[in-house]
Amino acid sequence: MTPQPEAGVLVLAATPIGDPRDAAPRLAQEITGADVVAAEDTRRLRRLCAELGVTPGGSVLSYHEHNEASRTPELVDRLRGGERVVVVTDAGMPSVSDPGYRLVDAAVAAGIRVTCVPGPSAVLMALAVSGLPVDRFCFEGFLPRKPGEKARVLAALADERRTMVFFEAPHRIEASLRAMAEAWGGDRRAAVCRELTKTYEEVRRGGLAELAAWAADGVRGEITVVVAGATPRAASVEDTLPAIRERVEAGERLKDVCADVATATGLSKKTLYDAYLRIG
Numbered sequence: 289m290t291p292q293p294e295a296g297v298l299v300l301a302a303t304p305i306g307d308p309r310d311a312a313p314r315l316a317q318e319i320t321g322a323d324v325v326a327a328e329d330t331r332r333l334r335r336l337c338a339e340l341g342v343t344p345g346g347s348v349l350s351y352h353e354h355n356e357a358s359r360t361p362e363l364v365d366r367l368r369g370g371e372r373v374v375v376v377t378d379a380g381m382p383s384v385s386d387p388g389y390r391l392v393d394a395a396v397a398a399g400i401r402v403t404c405v406p407g408p409s410a411v412l413m414a415l416a417v418s419g420l421p422v423d424r425f426c427f428e429g430f431l432p433r434k435p436g437e438k439a440r441v442l443a444a445l446a447d448e449r450r451t452m453v454f455f456e457a458p459h460r461i462e463a464s465l466r467a468m469a470e471a472w473g474g475d476r477r478a479a480v481c482r483e484l485t486k487t488y489e490e491v492r493r494g495g496l497a498e499l500a501a502w503a504a505d506g507v508r509g510e511i512t513v514v515v516a517g518a519t520p521r522a523a524s525v526e527d528t529l530p531a532i533r534e535r536v537e538a539g540e541r542l543k544d545v546c547a548d549v550a551t552a553t554g555l556s557k558k559t560l561y562d563a564y565l566r567i568g
Contacts, residue, residue: 297400301404302315302406304336305408323347324363325373329378351391380409418481425451431456433460447518456513458511461513465513468500472515477515479513
């Protein structure tokens with residue numbers, strides 16, 4: 289939907305994940321120029337404003353997981369009325385494992401312009417310092433708290449080849465690392481990044497089993513976990529036969545199908561051909 293020219297603007301403003309000096313200059317400008325600042329924690333906002341030496345120019349209201357559903361319509365109405373609404377969370381970019389997505393969704397549906405103030409990101413920083421491949425990655429947020437649900441999520445990610453990034457609470461980090469080790473193998477490379485940009489910043493790198501043993505002594509602070517993706521599993525002749533059979537039954541020549549599969553898997557064309565004749 290095309291943004292309404294008479295409507296206001298929704299601004300998602302990234303806040304420092306630790307060191308207030310990381311705040312973008314525009315953050316202070318947006319806070320002072322907003323008609324309303326919707327903050328995940330108004331006390332944290334007051335502390336941030338004191339550190340930045342600014343005062344909100346408009347009203348301040350709370351906007352967190354417990355009132356997000358009820359407060360979103362009010363904010364959309366204010367946006368429709370032409371106001372500039374700035375959303376800030378306790379750290380990082382609003383809507384990324386924080387309140388904000390519901391409001392963005394509603395604003396987009398209402399044809400209201402949405403923009404953001406870029407800033408610090410625990411996801412990108414952890415990736416950068418992890419020492420793991422960063423050319424392709426995915427962000428998985430927080431794992432489920434219940435062991436059974438957690439195990440199912442990890443099983444579904446067993447073949448994920450991209451580097452994976454997770455958030456985790458300090459009191460659950462050991463259990464999550466052990467669950468990852470059980471699902472993906474204790475030797476899978478990973479990095480536990482805690483208190484990024486803060487005084488006691490620490491990055492521990494190693495296999496999942498090694499990191500789980502380290503976490504058994506207790507880990508404190510904000511935690512981001514980066515885990516290497518799965519190593520591609522070498523295809524076997526037996527793995528390829530169902531797909532070969534399906535294509536042959538659909539009318540393709542066996543010789544052509546075996547040639548295609550051999551190119552894709554590195555297996556011998558003759559071995560595939562003979563195996564199909566023998567078993568297929």
